[in-house]
Amino acid sequence: MKDLYVRVYLTNMRKYNEGQLIGGWVDVSTDTDWSKELKNFCRIGIGKDDTFGEEYFISDYETNINYLNISEYTTISELENIAEFLEFVNQNYLQDIANELIEAIGDMDIDRLTELLENEKYIYIADAGDDEKLGEYIIENNELYSSLSDDIKRYLDREAIGRDYCINNGGIYQSGNYIELLG
Template sequence: MKDLYVRVYLTNMRKYNEGQLIGGWVDVSTDTDWSKELKNFCRIGKDDVFGEEYFISDYETNINDLNISEYTSISELENVAEFIEYVNLNDLQDIANELIEAIGGIDIYRLMRLLENEQYVYIADAGDDEKLGEYIIENDAKYSSLSDDIKHYLDKEAIGSDYCINNGGIYQNGNYIELLG
C-alpha cells in the first residue's frame, strides 16, 4: 500500500496580480508549520514585507476524488493532514480510497468517523455477485454446518446478489463495499 499524500502550491496573490508567480510546493502533513510556509512563499520584495493573501494554484495527491481549490483554507488542509496521518498509520490507504470513490464528495470528518469506528464492510476481490456469494458461503456462520458437497450446489450468484441488494452495498474496482453508518 502506498502512503496517501497531498502537496499544494501556495501562491502569493498580490504578486500574482502584479504578473509574477511567487510561491512554492508544501507537503500537507501534521508537521507542516503553515505560518512559516506562508511567510516563505508570500514574501514581497527584499524587505520581508508579507502579503496578506495567498491561494492554491495547483495540487498533487494520490487520494481518489479529493478536490482542493484555490479557496481551500489552511484549517481544511490541516483536517486533510490529520486524515492522511490516521489512514497511513493504520494501513487503511486502499479502503479509504475505495470509500471516497464509492461515496463521492464525502467530507473528511465523515470518512474518518467511518474508518475509526469501522462502520463499513470491505471485501477485497469480491467484485461481482458470484464472488461475493462464494465469500459469504465460506465465511458466514449460517453456512458453516453445510458440507462442501452441499455448498457446491448453492447458487452463489443469487446469494451474493441478495446480500448486496439487502445491505445496500456496491461493487467497485473488483471489491465489495458497504457502509454501516
C-alpha cells in the same frame, strides 16, 4: 500500499495580481508549520519589511487520493484536517480502503471518512467484485452456511446469494472488491 499524500502550491496573491506567479510547493502534513510556510512563500518578491497578511491562494495541487478537490479557496484549517486524515490512514495502513470509501461516498468528506475509518463503520471484502464471488465468500464465511456439508454447498446458487446480500445491505462492487457502509 503507497502512502497517501497531498502537496499544494502556495502562490503569492500580491505578485500574481502584478502578473508574476511566485510561490512554492508545500507538503500537507501534520508537521507543516503553515504560519512559517505562508511567511516564506508570500513574502517572496515583496520585500522583507512588507507584511503578507492573507495574501495567498492555492494555484495547484498534487495527490494520489481519488476525488480530492482542492480549490484556490481551500483554507489552512481544511488543509490541516486533510493532514490529520492522511496521518491516520497512513499510520493504520488503510490507504486502499480509504480510496475505495472515497469512491463509494462519491466525494471527499474528510469528517465522514475519518468517522467511518476510525469506528470501522464499513464492510470491506477484498476480491469479491461481483455477485458470484461475494456469494462464494458468504457461503464460506457466514455461520448460516457453516453447518452445511460441502456436497450441499456445491448446489447453492452463489450468484443469487451474493446479489441478494448486496441488494439487501446496500453494498457496492468497486475495483474488484465489495464495500458496504454501516454509518
